[in-house]
Amino acid sequence: MMENEDQLQGQRLQPGDRIRFRCHADLPCFNRCCRDKRLPLFPYDMLRLRRGLGLSSADVLARHAELELDPGSGWPVLRIKLAPDGRCPFVSPQGCLVYAHRPACCRVYPLARAVTLEHDGQVRELLLAQDTPDCLGWQQERELSVADYLAEQELAPYSQANNRIARLFMHPRRPPVLRLDEKQTHAVVLALYNLDVLRQALATPALARPLGLDGPAPSSDEQLLDLGQDWLCERLFGAVDNADSTS
Numbered sequence: 001m002m003e004n005e006d007q008l009q010g011q012r013l014q015p016g017d018r019i020r021f022r023c024h025a026d027l028p029c030f031n032r033c034c035r036d037k038r039l040p041l042f043p044y045d046m047l048r049l050r051r052g053l054g055l056s057s058a059d060v061l062a063r064h065a066e067l068e069l070d071p072g073s074g075w076p077v078l079r080i081k082l083a084p085d086g087r088c089p090f091v092s093p094q095g096c097l098v099y100a101h102r103p104a105c106c107r108v109y110p111l112a113r114a115v116t117l118e119h120d121g122q123v124r125e126l127l128l129a130q131d132t133p134d135c136l137g138w139q140q141e142r143e144l145s146v147a148d149y150l151a152e153q154e155l156a157p158y159s160q161a162n163n164r165i166a167r168l169f170m171h172p173r174r175p176p177v178l179r180l181d182e183k184q185t186h187a188v189v190l191a192l193y194n195l196d197v198l199r200q201a202l203a204t205p206a207l208a209r210p211l212g213l214d215g216p217a218p219s220s221d222e223q224l225l226d227l228g229q230d231w232l233c234e235r236l237f238g239a240v241d242n243a244d245s246t247s
Contacts, residue, residue, distance in 0.1 A: 010112060010128035015147035019129070021110060022140035025095060029136045033109060034096070036086040041065060041078040043192040043229070044161030045103035047221050050195075052101025057196040064089060067189070074178030075169055076188045104158040108150065110135055115163060117170040123163040161225070165192070168229055173237040187211075187235060191228035195221055198228050 013019075024030070041049065050060045061067075065078045080103075083089050090098045096106070104113070114126045127146060132138070144152075150159075180188070190198055201207040202217040213231060218224050233239065 010130050013111065013127040013129055013146050015127070015145065015150075017146050018143055019111075019146060019149060020140060020143045021137045021149065022142040023135075023137040027136045029134055031091055031093070031095065032134060033132070034088040034091040034106075036082075037088070039080040039082075039088065039103065039105055041080060041103055041193075042158075042162055043165055043225055044158055044222075045105075046078065046193045047195065047225055048101040048158075049098060049103065051221070052098040057194045061189075061194060065193075072177075073169065073174070074180065076180065076185050078193060104155065104162060107153040107155050107158060110137060111146065111149070113155075113159065113162075115166045117166055121167065121172075123166050125159070125163075161222075164226070165229065168233050171233065171237050173239065184236065187232060191232040192225070195224050195228065199224060 046057065046060065046065070049064070050057050053060060053064075055063070061078075064081050066081045067076055067078055069075070070077045080088060080090075090096055090102075096102055110130050110132045112128045112130050114128070116124050116126065118124055150156075190201070199217045201211060202213055202215070208214065211231075212235065218227060
């Protein structure tokens with residue numbers, strides 16, 4: 001997510017623009033794009049990755065994620081922990097081992113999707129063609145629109161969830177750079193990434209009450225993530241953003 005459009009690099013695209021791209025295992029560059037990259041894990045990425053791996057959220061955090069502070073905003077963010085040789089740990093010679101649950105940054109490649117928050121609270125989407133000189137997928141004959149490519153990659157639920165989280169990350173009450181203490185950082189991880197522990201806390205009044213969490217946990221992880229985001233927004237900024245999350 002970009003807060004300054006000057007940071008964006010690449011050719012701007014519209015959903016109706018047409019591109020020529022196809023990735024497949026017969027290309028000599030197959031899997032090269034899964035090396036030496038800083039692959040972000042947004043909260044919905046984490047939810048889906050946990051589901052695909054069949055692991056608890058705590059196990060995914062411990063085995064496959066790295067926590068760092070975003071230098072621009074101060075938010076604690078997750079990235080995929082790469083193997084010592086720079087490979088994504090979920091890639092095999094045959095391709096992605098978690099393809100059905102791969103993160104948004106992988107789905108949208110070789111494009112990039114960024115969002116900005118308008119003054120009226122609406123989320124604006126920006127699409128770009130990344131500069132990928134070693135990718136031979138651009139030389140394939142298949143042509144389709146940007147919108148059709150993103151639909152083919154099943155990006156819609158990721159985009160909707162990331163639009164919603166953008167309202168938290170770019171909240172109007174957020175200072176230019178967050179300065180979170182240790183408890184607040186733990187709250188971010190709990191509410192947005194460690195959903196199994198959040199569900200346990202909601203089921204345990206002795207844990208839920210001190211955190212200001214009330215009521216039973218929702219049945220779905222998606223609803224639980226929404227609850228966690230609203231709780232965190234109120235905890236950090238004193239207000240829940242109820243704007244339409246589908247824009």
